Amino acid sequence: TNVALALISDGNYSPLIVNYRFATPLIIACRNNMADVALALITDNKSSIGWTDDNGYTALMQSCENNMTDVALALIETGESNPGNVDCVSGVTALVAC
DSSP, X not given: OHHHHHHHHHTOOOTTOOOTTOOOHHHHHHHTTOHHXXXXXHHHTOSOTTOOOTTOOOHHHXXXXXXXXXXXXXXXXXXXXXTXXXXXXXXXXXXXXX
């Protein structure tokens, strides 16, 4: 977490560099229950908030599944969280994940 926060505060990162599953740093932070990192990425405003990975998961879905209420609310507040997106695995939206 500390290294990720240092890299974010440095500003020298790309929010659209994805892993082999097309997950952005924001999705990965939400998937791994790293609320501080997710909130920093959201606040930094460089993050791709509504991006979906190869299974159709969004950061909002991942934050809901991990009970990261502050992160989910921050994502919704941006207006870019893609709440109606349906994942490819179970066919649900973020509301069902909550």
